[in-house]
Amino acid sequence: MIGFVVFGLVVGFLARLAVPGRQHLSLLATLVLGLVGSVVGGVVANALGTGDLFELNIVGSLVAIATAVVLVVVGERAGAVRDHAHHR
Secondary structure, eight states, rough: HHHHHHHHHHHHHHHHHHSSSSOOOOOHHHHHHHHHHHHHHHHHHHHHOOOTOOOHHHHHHHHHHHHHHHHHHHHHHHHHHHHHHHTT
């Protein structure tokens, strides 16, 4: 379980590095996005027959990072919309 959390944090940081510009996400938000990406990656890898949900493999890792990148972008845009509406 600790390995899953550590991998989720790594995935979250890699996703943030892949998104251009500065993200205004906390360490906890980065961890959560990475964990969600890791779960999605594990599910996709399991569905493709390349590994189990909690098994570290290439396909699952790539899908996890790609999912986390999408979540970082969505999270940033949602935050920007929320901040813009708040400043009115």
